[in-house]
Amino acid sequence: MTYYEDSSNLDLLAVKTEFQGKGVAQKLVVWLEAVALNAGIRKIYVQARETNKQGVEFYKKLGYKKFAEKQQVYGIESQIRMFKKLC
Numbered sequence: 001m002t003y004y005e006d007s008s009n010l011d012l013l014a015v016k017t018e019f020q021g022k023g024v025a026q027k028l029v030v031w032l033e034a035v036a037l038n039a040g041i042r043k044i045y046v047q048a049r050e051t052n053k054q055g056v057e058f059y060k061k062l063g064y065k066k067f068a069e070k071q072q073v074y075g076i077e078s079q080i081r082m083f084k085k086l087c
C-alpha cells in the first residue's frame, strides 16, 4: 500500500494459489482499509489487468467501483482502475 495525503493505492496483492478461496485476501484488505481509515485516508485505489477477471471480481465483491481503463499499461494489456470510498 502506498499512502498519500487522504488516499492510498494498493500496489500489490496476491495470495499463494493453494491458499486462495479461503478468505485470506478479503481479511487482508479489510484490515488494510481499517488501518487506512484510522490514518485519515478516505479513498483507496486498486488496479488489475483487464484479463484478470478474478482480481476484478474480488475487488467488486469488496465494494470497489471501476472508474477508468488505462490502455496498454502492461505492454499489451489494459489496466482496470477501481476505487472505494471508506466513508
Ligand SMILES: CC(C)(COP(=O)(O)OP(=O)(O)OC[C@H]1O[C@@H](n2cnc3c(N)ncnc32)[C@H](O)[C@@H]1OP(=O)(O)O)[C@@H](O)C(=O)NCCC(=O)NCCS
Pocket (backbone or CB within 6 Å): 013, 014, 015, 016, 019, 020, 021, 022, 023, 024, 025, 026, 027, 047, 048, 049, 052, 053, 054, 055, 056, 057, 058, 059, 061
Ligand atoms: C484475487 C486474489 C488476491 C483473491 O484472493 P483470495 O484469498 O482467494 O480471495 P478471498 O478468498 O478472500 O475471496 C473473497 C471474495 O472475492 C471473490 N473472489 C475471489 N476469487 C474469485 C474468483 N476466482 N472468481 C470470482 N470471484 C472471486 C469472491 O466473491 C470471494 O468471496 P466468496 O468466497 O465468499 O465467494 C487471488 O486470487 C490472487 O492472488 N490472484 C492473483 C493476483 C491478483 O489477481 N491480485 C489482485 C489484482 S492485481
